[in-house]
Amino acid sequence: MKLNDFYCEQWMTAYEKEAVYNMTDTSFSALSFHDLFDSKSLEEFDPLLDYGEITGDRGLKKEIERLYTTNDRALTFCHGALEGNEHVMSTLLEPGDHVIAFRPGYQQFYEYPRSLGCTVDVLDYEEENGWKLPFDAIENTICEKTKMIVLASPANPTGTTLTLKEWERLIELCKSHSI
Known part of the structure; x- marks a missing residue:
């Protein structure tokens, strides 16, 4: 498999450590060992630093199960959204399938x-319409081989979120085409 260059990631690698204000990351600043070991909050927190359970922490799964109706075998844990996206796409997509994505958006x-x-x-998102999903274009682009419509909400980088009505419209559109 050959992946094309991820230009955003390459740019971040080259410049993010030099930036005065880094607004490209989706994570928090890391702690130094000094900060970690000097922390008063660790007095009651004594984590075991090991590999962990392959299928994810049981306690975390039980907490998630309290929020949703599911069983723990259906839960999969990933180290961030990038890995989760990759697992979903690798599982559901096959050569020859058709995918619809949006711009501006995450290159993955x-x-x-x-x-x-x-x-x-x-x-393209409808910029003049507040970065809305182009529903007419989506409907015109769907074909017999369309297997996935992929997007982030909030959208990256515009921050636009879908309304409940937009989610319902997108879900109905997908259902009607078995996507």
Whole structure:
């Protein structure tokens, strides 16, 4: 498999450590060992630093199960959304499938399916309409081989979120085409 360059990640690698204000990360600043071991909050917290359970922490699963109706065998844990996206796409997509993604958006949403042998249409959000999903374009782009419509909400990098009505419309559109 050959992945195309992820230009955003390359840019961040080159410049993020030099930035006065880094607004590109989705994570928090790391602690130094000094900060970690000097922390008063660790007096009651004595974690075991080992590999952990392969399928994820049982306590965490039980807490999640309290929020949802599921069983723990259906829960999969990933180290961040990037890995989760990759697992979902690798599991559901096959060469020849069609994927719809959006621009501006996260490059993984269209490059990773391409690396799996999928055809991808990248549609533009409606900038003049507050970065809304282009529902007419989506409907016109869906074809017999469309297997996935992939997006983030809030959208990256616009921050736009779908309303409940937009989610319902998208879900109904997908259901009607078995996507």
